[in-house]
Amino acid sequence: MRKRLFFIILFGLSTARASGLYLYEIGTEDIGLAGAGQAARAQDASTLFTNPAGMTRLPDSMLTLGAQGLYGDAPYRLDDDARLSGDSPGNVIGWFPGGSAFYSQRLSSAFSAGIGFYGNYGLGLDFGEWTGEDLIKESTLLGMTLMPAVAWQYNDVLSLGAGLGMNYGILKIKRARGDELSDHDWAINVKLGALWQFAPQTRVGLTYTSRTGYDFNVSNTRQLDRINNSPSYTLPIAASVNTPQQLMVSLFHQLNDRWALMGDLGWQDWSDYSNSKITVAGNRVGENDRLRDTWHAALGAQFMPHPDWTFNTGVAFDSSFYRDQNDTSLTMPSGDTWRWGVGGRYQLDPASSLGLAFEYAHIETAAVSSPLLKGRYDTPALYFFGINYSRIF
Template sequence: MRRLALLLVMGVPMLTQASGLYLYEIGTEDVGLAGAGQAARAQDASTLMTNPAGMTRLPDHMLTTGLQALYGDTPYTLDSDAALKGNSPGNTIGWFPAASMFYHQRINDRWSAGIGLYGNYGLGLDFGNWAGEQLIKKSTLLAMTLSPAVAWKINDRLSWGLGLGINYGFLSLTRNVDGQDAKTTDHDWALNFRTGLLMQVTDATRVGLAYTSKTQYHFNVAPEVRFPQLNNLSWRLPISAEVNAPDQLMLSVVHDLNPQWSLLGDLGWQNWSTYGSNQITVNGQVPARENKLQDTWHTAFGVQFRPDDQWRFNTGIAYDSSFYKDQDDTSMTMPSGAAWRYGIGAQYQLTASSNIGAAFEYVNMASSSVSSPLLKGTYHDPNLYFFSMNYSYQF
């Protein structure tokens, strides 16, 4: 009994970090650039999220919307020596939709304001009918952000912006209890902020620096776990978890070679080690555990080509280091690793005041393995595919 309880507690930190991924992709033009130049591009109202200082470069009124579909190919296979014997889950993500909307308005020659609604954190996982369905069958961690923001044009070369994030988080965990699905949920509200600077270094080069603070969610669930394989033993685990979306710093540059060609680049940092230190309480006690996560670094390079006044073509490549210290000791509900992003997209000017765009991005992540004896297994060569469309209207 005591040994089984220990195994369960070992699994709890993994489950309470359910499907947390911090995404750059929200259905905007950045998808086709693999995010390159995101804090300096400022070509539509979505700059409110990437760097609010960029709003000072926009026309008097602008609306930007985005639609996105994510498909995840993330098959998980149990090892032969895993404590739970039986079927492996197979692909755990599948299709996942997203949408975003941003509005900007110039107040006067110096000040601009805007508001955005988007989601770029969390993910849904579906393990289906598998050997560990008493532990987890489905998990969903969703976060939506409503963000009002202001920007100040300090002078002709330098702008500053500040945005508030009003974040709603939702956690859902489904297990098989006595042959039926048992679902537990909780939700929470949290605040964070975003601030940035945008500098026009020369007539052809601008640099953006943006910082986003971490977001703290507090969830409480009380799942019951029953193991037919172990004399039908039942265990109820009241779980309280503090989940942190990491703070990040992004430095971006855009350089116009000429009226047709532009080069874009990024260098970024995310504080994932704080996420790995989330506080978890089980039955009123804090289980001892090792922080498996580390800070990550991001770099990206992109190109824009404008052959005429109607078309703008984008492509980009990006690399993010893994937030795991050891790819052989990871979480089953966070399939991730060092990632390469490859994006391509196009924008078409419908009228003098509106444009529409489409983009595709492919993300290849390093394989990862779970060392926990109960669920020991491997995510082999996981991939993500993003399909997006965006529309902008200025008036």
């Protein structure tokens, strides 16, 4: 029984939900608008990510390059009655870089194709020197995607699109005394999109992204014997980690020459993440119903005071994927999240533009109930910075 308990505690801390987050923040439009209207805007080549059907609205050839920076302020504080022999780790996120590249090409009056490279899933945590360093010092789960896509303009009202995501996932866990567990895996998923142009000033977009399943097998093992006088075990670990399927519906409405309004409603199947298959030393562990499906809503506005300038702002809400904020994962600080974004785009010349954006995400307090390292993340926050360059050829 003691051995079984140790397995569950260990894997619950380190791998069951190893720092995974879905991010909407790919391009500067998405950051500045807090994602509002993402499946309906189709304003640059990054629409391949938000809705591949939107490529039918783009010029003959378009390239969009982006660089993003995420700063996380998520200090973890151990409860006084849970301290063992060290300190709380403090802020465990810090800076996390990102980038993207998208290219779209019109093939005919009805067909377009494109390819994109981006990363929108994962997070890295660094706990440093602290009480729980024998269980975890660093945790990284990173997903990168190469996606070719095609779009078909069926008529003046309806366009359809599809993309094939070739996803490369990396899992790394570092512990005290130089111990590192790591593996990587390729996985395939699909993205389907539709775009309806109901009127010259109004369009609606719908996208579906399928689940992505990574299978990680940690080959290097070592014995852990310093936690609460536990006996030593050699722990080969295998895990099937599912990134959830999701639906997004978006509205874009051009009020006049200067103003446009947009919004989103979305769903993510996070409850399926609870069923990730975890095996430690040949024993199936980690099954739980800790997670639930989430809902997303966003509203945004664009203002164009001059043909060369476009300004964006938006607000979004994402519900927590935890059923109980007092029973969350150490490696996944999350909860109900509010996002506020602001940004702008400047037309450098008739063929190229430059965009800048900032977004602040305020996250609900999350408490970790692990019997070994009980503590809490008090109102963690994420700060997104983005710059994009687009060019028409």
